[in-house]
Amino acid sequence: MSQVKLNIEELKDFLKYMIDNNQHIQNDGKVPVAINIEGDAGLGKTSAIMQLGSELNMQVVKLNLSQLEELGDLVGFPIKEFQVKNNEGKTLWITESEISTANQKGYRVVSKRMSHAAPEWIQGKSEGGFLILDDYTRADHRFMQATMEILDRQEYVSWRLPKNWHVILTTNPDNGDYNVTSLDVAQKTRFISVELKYEVNVWAKWAENMGIDGRCINFMLMHPEVVTQRVNPRSITTFFNSISSIKEFNSQLPLIQNIAEGSVGEEFGMMFTMFINNKLDKIITPEEILTKPEKEVFDNLFSTIGKDDTYRADIASVISTRLVNHSLVYASKNPVSDAMIDRLSKLITECSSFTDDLRYVMLKDLLNQNKVKFSKLMLNTKVMTMATK
Secondary structure, eight states, rough: OOOHHHHHHHHHHHHHHHHHHHHHHTTTTOOOOEEEEEEEEOOOOOHHHHHHHHTTTOOOEEEEEOOOOTTTTHHHOOOEEEEEEOTTOOOEEEEGGGHHHHHTOOOOOEEEEEOOOOOOOTTOOOOOOEEEETGGGGHHHHHHHHHHHHHSSSSSEEEOOTTTTEEEEOOOSSSSOOOOOOOOHHHHHHHEEEEEEEHHHHHHHHHHTTTTOOHHHHHHHHHHHGGOOOOOOOOOHHHHHHHTSOOGGSSSSSHHHHHTTTOOOHHHHHHHHHHHHGGGSOOOOOOHHHSHHHHHHHHHHHHHHGGGGGHHHHHHHHHHHHHHHHHHHHHHOOOOOOHHHHHHHHHHOOOOOOOOHHHHHHHHHHHHHHHHHHHHGGGGGGHHHHHTT
16 A cells, blocks of 8 residues: 655644644544554654644543553443433433432433443543554554544444544554554555655754754764664664763773664664764864854864865765754744854855855755744845845
C-alpha cells in the first residue's frame, strides 16, 4: 500500500490539516479519519504526536498496545445492563447497582443485555484529544481486532470517544526488520498511512531546541549517513546525553569509545573519535559567533573554513545551520537585541567565509521562521538588497 514520506515538520503540518478536516466532517455527522504513522524505531513518531497535542491544547491518551495484557484495559470490561421503564413509557439502561434506586422512582426492569463499561483511560475525558495506539502492529491479534470498531466508528459497544477526538496509530515497517503483525486490506482501509523519514536538518533543529550538546550536533550535520535502522536517532541521543558532561572530549577518548560501543556501535564510535581527533568538536559555537568581538569571530571563521583550494564547504554549512537554528531557538524564548541583529546583518552581508548561497539561505530561514523577531534585519540596506534578489 503506497504512502507518502514526511519528515517531522511535514508530519505535524499534515496532522494539523487532518485534525481540521476531521472536525469539519464530524460536524457533518461523519466519523473522523484515523491516521497511521509508520517509521523505524527512534524517529520520534510518538513524541511528535504528543508535542503537537500540547501545542494544540489537546488531551492526549497513549496506549502501548504491545504492553497491555487484559483486553478490558483497552475496550472496557463486560458488565450486565438492565433496561428499565416507568409508567410514562420512559426507558433507561442502568447497571445492576442502580436497580434499587430506579425501582424507588417507579421504574421496572423490562430487559437486559451484556455491555462494556467505558475503559478507565477515557473516563472523565472531555471534548478534544488524541488517542495514540502506540506500537499498533506489535500488539496481540486480539487487541488489533478489538480496535477495528474504534477505528471505524470511534466507539465500542456501549461507549464512544468524546467529540473532536482523533485516533492515531504508530507502527514499524513490515519489512522483516521488526517483529510485527502484517496488516490485511480490511485493516489498512480503516486509516490513512504516512511514513516518517529522517532528515538531518530537521533533527538538528530539534536537537538545538532540546539542548543537545552542540559538538554532537556538529558531528551529525557532518555525518548524516550514520543514521541507520540499527543506529537510530533515539540511540544516538542516548549516546550524546551520556557524554554531555565531558568538557574536553579529547581527554576521555577511551571512555567515549566504550560508551559508544554500548549504545551506537563500534563503527559510529570510531567515526566520532576521528571527528574529535580532527578537532572538529572545537568549531566556534553560535553563542561565540554572536557575542565575541567581531574581528575575532571573522578571523576564527576564516581560519576554520579556509579559502579557495582549502575551503571547507561542509564546515561552512554546519556553522551556518547551527547559527540559524540557535538564533531561532533563542528568539523563541528571549527578546532579540539590536546587537544580535547587527552581528547577524554583518555575517549575512560581509562574511566572506560563507558563500552567497549560504548567506541567502541564512537570511531566508531567519525571516521565514520568525519574521516578527528578525524583521529588523531588513533595516540594513545590504540585507534588503539581498532579500529582494
